[in-house]
Amino acid sequence: MINKLCEKIKKLGAPVVAGLDPMLSYVPEHILKRSFEEYGETLKGAADAIWQFNKGIVDSVCDLIPAVKPQIAMYEQFGVEGMEAYKKTVDYCHEKDLIVIGDVKRGDIGSTSAAYATGHLGRVQVGNTVQKVFDEDFATVNPYLGTDGIKPFVDVCKEEKKGIFILVKTSNPSSGEFQDRLMDGRPLYEWVGEKVAQWGEACMGDSYSYVGAVVGATYPEMGKVLRKVMPKSFILVPGYGAQGGKAADLVPYFNEDGLGAIVNSSRGIIAAYKKEPYAKFGAENFGEASRQAVLDMIADINGALQAHI
Amino acid sequence: MINKLCEKIKKLGAPVVAGLDPMLSYVPEHILKRSFEEYGETLKGAADAIWQFNKGIVDSVCDLIPAVKPQIAMYEQFGVEGMEAYKKTVDYCHEKDLIVIGDVKRGDIGSTSAAYATGHLGRVQVGNTVQKVFDEDFATVNPYLGTDGIKPFVDVCKEEKKGIFILVKTSNPSSGEFQDRLMDGRPLYEWVGEKVAQWGEACMGDSYSYVGAVVGATYPEMGKVLRKVMPKSFILVPGYGAQGGKAADLVPYFNEDGLGAIVNSSRGIIAAYKKEPYAKFGAENFGEASRQAVLDMIADINGALQAHI
DSSP, X not given: OHXXXXXXXXXXXXXXXXXXXXXXXXXXXXXXXXXXXXXXSSHHHHHHHHHHHHHHHHHHHTTTOSEEEEBTHHHHTTHHHHHHHHHHHHHHHHHTTOEEEEEEEEOOSHHHHHHHXXXXXXXXXXXXXXXXXXXXXXXXXXXXXOHHHHHHHXXXXXXXXXXXXXXXXXXXXXXXXXXXXXXXXXXHHXXXXXXXXXXXXXXXXXXXXXXXXXXXXXXXXXXXXXXHHSTTSOEEEOOBGGGOBOHHHHGGGSXXXXXXXXXXXXXXXXXXXXXXXXXXGOGGGHHHHHHHHHHHHHHHHHHHHHHHO | OHXXXXXXXXXXXXXXXXXXXXXXXXXOHHHHHHHHHHHOSSHHHHHHHHHHHHHHHHHHHTTTOSEEEEBTHHHHTTHHHHHHHHHHXXXXXXXXXXXXXXXXXXXXXXXXXXXXXXXXXXXXXXXXXXXXXXXXXXXXXXXXXXXXXXXXXXXHHHHHTOEEEEXXXXXXXXXXXXXXXEEXXXXXXXXXXXXXXXXXXXXXXXXSBSEEEEEOXXXXXXXXXXXXXXXXXXXXXXXXXXXXXXXXXXXXXXXXXXXXXXXXXXXXXXXXXXXXXXXXXXXXXXXXXXXXXXXXXXHHHHHHHHHHO
């Protein structure tokens, strides 16, 4: 799957992933109205609304980008019905040949991490059958529990040729509270990055490992260091746009081959119609607003990468 | 809810929580057979089997213990159907007046953590309505992202009078990889513990904070230190029994009031019928085996606590 990701990025010229994090407040009124009319103001109504919204976005951007990243919390908050919308979204994105990065940030002790890995990336045994479950292509994973928590994911990745992105340095303002603390003169995120590189050695694709890392766009100096610490790990970069990360700052997240990083934008793409300069499309045409936002984001990032060459 | 937890522990004389982590391999043959006959060897069949199994366990132990801790990964691995079994389990435990600790280990940046907090502990707004979703009483939370990731949970806890247990020192063998690394002469878990105490100051119950901690039974020396670092935080202690933690080692996790910790056993309780000395009950009577295992665990822990007085 990491090979497919590299190929798609090269083919499309777009190291960009659209974050499908559908807050209800992003969903245009006409969709909300239709879903609530059909299912009432219920969890099912909310789940239907975010699913219809996602479908509109995916239809509008699927030929431009290699991947999407649904944030499962935005579905989980609507309970079982929300999880159904999550699963429908994953399946629909696959139909459209998009790579799906499940932003699930799971992580637990061994047997429990194995259950998460099975449910999201692998196949679960039921009686004499084995079945795919959520079936994302990549998942994000939390490293706080160490190797025990990561290995079950790596095992499933090897089997299924899928991948993970491990949280190394997150994009949020307080990420430094623990992640930046020095241990033997180096910050925790560097130690985690070093482990990511080690864990990744055992499962290499053609140029990059199945084991990648999450490094926020909001900390470019650290991104630069981490690029060197984990030369074979793809970096998933959240925090571009709405959170403040700028294209020029992202150049050091990439390798010389022009690969090695994929930049996420969520709000900036899916809620584009709500903000200048895309408000002119109107809520009815939210998909076209998202499409234009994606085109602008690709141009912005490629511009920065080319300026650097 | 932390007050209710303290009261129930005192009333029952049982600082014990049963971990409802139903692997399919724990489910007795007669239940599996019935569920597969009804729903086939499908995710729905698996989900039905774990739900029926849980019901049997809960019926057998609900008068003995204050709380249960379903591990959501064991449900999530069966997809949407598994999540439905999780929700049914939470609701059924509430019917039986058990406190439910959702072992979800969620944690993300601000708005995303808010969605998790809403979905698990709070109420979600849908149109003009607000609705409870998974509605556990406590949730476990991962601290790697710092205050941003925790505060949304604390806010919901204040509103709903619910609680969280933050991972401080986990029970697994590799937990030390990052958690034990020294920063300014003190291990990471102590720094996290100190933060737990701070986060908890803002939302105190009568004697303990709504913000508790997870500290594994397998590291008693660290438990002793952490008890002092977070005097007002309840400690959820996994790792007793199957993972190797012994009752005598757990005494320092408790405060002088005999409270302050609640010890979890999962396999040791729910799969008791599979092992000596409970195998004599037989698979048909798995609930009775679990009941006896709970009685023995309560006696074991209380014995250790009393020997200390």
